[in-house]
Amino acid sequence: MRTVVLHEPGQFEMRERERPEPAADEVLVAVRDVGICGSDVHYYEHGRIGDYVVEDPLILGHESAGEVVAVGENVETLAPGARVTLEPGVPCRQCRHCKRGEYHLCTDVEFMATPPHDGAFAEYVSWPADFVYELPEAVSMREGALCEPLSVGIHACRRGDVGVGDTVLVTGAGPIGMLAMEAARAAGATDILVSDVVGSKLDRALDRGADRVIHVTETDLDAAVDEYTDGVGADVVVEASGAEPSIESTLDAVRRGGTIVLVGLADEAEVPLDVLEIIDNELDVHGSFRYANTYDAAVDLLADGTVDVEGIVDFTDPLEEIDAAFRRSMERDTVKGMISIR
Ligand SMILES: NC(=O)c1ccc[n+]([C@@H]2O[C@H](COP(=O)([O-])OP(=O)(O)OC[C@H]3O[C@@H](n4cnc5c(N)ncnc54)[C@H](O)[C@@H]3O)[C@@H](O)[C@H]2O)c1
Numbered sequence: 001m002r003t004v005v006l007h008e009p010g011q012f013e014m015r016e017r018e019r020p021e022p023a024a025d026e027v028l029v030a031v032r033d034v035g036i037c038g039s040d041v042h043y044y045e046h047g048r049i050g051d052y053v054v055e056d057p058l059i060l061g062h063e064s065a066g067e068v069v070a071v072g073e074n075v076e077t078l079a080p081g082a083r084v085t086l087e088p089g090v091p092c093r094q095c096r097h098c099k100r101g102e103y104h105l106c107t108d109v110e111f112m113a114t115p116p117h118d119g120a121f122a123e124y125v126s127w128p129a130d131f132v133y134e135l136p137e138a139v140s141m142r143e144g145a146l147c148e149p150l151s152v153g154i155h156a157c158r159r160g161d162v163g164v165g166d167t168v169l170v171t172g173a174g175p176i177g178m179l180a181m182e183a184a185r186a187a188g189a190t191d192i193l194v195s196d197v198v199g200s201k202l203d204r205a206l207d208r209g210a211d212r213v214i215h216v217t218e219t220d221l222d223a224a225v226d227e228y229t230d231g232v233g234a235d236v237v238v239e240a241s242g243a244e245p246s247i248e249s250t251l252d253a254v255r256r257g258g259t260i261v262l263v264g265l266a267d268e269a270e271v272p273l274d275v276l277e278i279i280d281n282e283l284d285v286h287g288s289f290r291y292a293n294t295y296d297a298a299v300d301l302l303a304d305g306t307v308d309v310e311g312i313v314d315f316t317d318p319l320e321e322i323d324a325a326f327r328r329s330m331e332r333d334t335v336k337g338m339i340s341i342r
């Protein structure tokens, strides 16, 4: 089968590999659409993310959808021909976290495209059937692939307990911020504010239904949120930029008694946050790490048209043009690039 491996930072190579055979509990999927995530681009540029280092040639890509072409002998839930999306993190299913249902916190999770585990920029992937979800007719393969970043947005909104009538500020209008916005609206938020430093992304957020956008290099975030909320602040802030000034600003933008959800990964592990402000204002500050139990919800939200994911896609390139696609993904204005494997 055709694959693309990252063998050195900035260098992809098309490689033929043996087509996998599905194990008893797996399905073999002919991959069709794969989103390019910021973490893929980071591995491409730097060959590592923190302690995860690309030591052997690695297949990137973890936002994927395709068609089942064969099933292992124990699989009864899926059959060849099913159009599916693949949840990329497979946990141990045995540990305390897995048993509590918070399987995203399993320390033995094998996550696609995280060294040493290969991802989905390949013609075929064999994957455990219980982490493969069938797509109804109404959901395209491209949308199916984007269940992954949508899941990050859904999980963040669940962590923030976003509810009916809430005012939510999303900081960062990249794919995660855009899809957190979709998830917040689906959860009942009536007012959604979005901040960024790139005007074109804010225009896109506005087109996609943001009630107010804030260009933080031109406008003071705190003042803009105060003006919109009559000095109260946002009920929930979903921090989806990873930019240190933005993380710091969440404390001023949230209302007293409100909730901050930290999704964006800062370059530095330590970001100064005023703990007295957190205590005095009784703020809930939650981390949000990947997701669990979101794929069924993501597929349903797409099937009934409650959320739109296709609108964040800027371009789709064939597997053979992955180099150019990654370079385009690094441009400031790009929100989401995708790879098609046909
Ligand atoms: N916690 C998780 O499970 C998880 C999962 C996926 C991604 N992430 C992280 O979430 C963040 C967002 O992911 P993404 O793929 O959308 O990244 P992205 O880089 O495409 O988007 C980040 C956006 O933040 C904007 N930004 C930069 N500085 C800002 C500021 N001061 N205020 C507001 N916006 C600012 C950028 O212009 C960009 O549009 C990244 O840090 C990523 O690593 C976390």
Ligand SMILES: C[C@@H](O)[C@H](N)C(=O)O
Binding pocket: 037, 039, 111, 114, 148, 149, 152, 290, 291
């Ligand atoms: C969750 C996923 O999208 C993220 N890039 C990660 O590797 O954790």
